[in-house]
Amino acid sequence: MKKLVIIYMVFVGLFSSIQLATASIQPKIKSEDVLSIQANRIYGGSRLFKENDGYEEVIINKVVKWINTSSPSEGQTELEFNNPPISKLKILMKNGDFAVIEPAYNCISDNQKKTCTIADGEVIYTQNNIKARLKSLELYDWLLVGWKYESVGAPQKELLEETLYTRYFSYLDKTYSDFIMCPTIDKIERINGDTRRHIVHASALNYSAHHGDVPYDRIHITLTDTPENGVKINKVTITKGISGKESRKQCRREN
Incomplete structure (x- = not known):
């Protein structure tokens, strides 16, 4: 019985280490691998930025740079409530893979009541079922509202x-x-x-x-x-x- 407990504790420890390592991963993607970025907001419409558009390609490069220069952040990577995120970016790669960026939240429990608030300047990046919590004020602002104000076509x-x-x-x-x-x-x-x-x-x-x-x-x-x-x-x-x-x-x- 003691052996089973020890094995279980080791397994839990390894799994927790994997989870922590996953949360601290710094994603790196290349602009030339991105086909499009789809921005959606629950209330506020959506917009598609395509790689084959000369002006929108510049916008894609900007978003990729923010992802690659963001900082790993400690904290929850799983949403603890059922409401959909207020805003989401879906990044489609040329090889068919995709990544998703959503706002990060901080949740606290008080007297059996859980309260979750959006984490200012932080996002959750998910690719191939691996989640990373990142800190980037520019990426966070663009995820929430910035994409709505990008010019349509070249200035x-x-x-x-x-x-x-x-x-x-x-x-x-x-x-x-x-x-x-x-x-x-x-x-x-x-x-x-x-x-x-x-x-x-x-x-x-x-x-x-x-x-x-x-x-x-x-x-x-x-x-x-x-x-x-x-x-x-x-x-x-x-x-x-x-x-x-x-x-x-x-x-x-x-x-």
């Missing part, structure tokens, strides 16, 4: 930059035809204060590097745009093999 400023770059791109030599990715207007200056005459500084990445096999090259263009002379290209330079951080900044995926 107007970004669209205007693309339009301007397309206009000026047509004046470049065909040698530079590959530099069409993530165009930006870096700076515009008035010439002698004249609102009709400008010096424009623009840049873009080479499309051929978008598969990720080699680093991006970046083109820098300086031009003048005036009523009497039209568009005149003054200077073109190319920076070879820029860093991953710089390419993400160029594509507005990192500050």
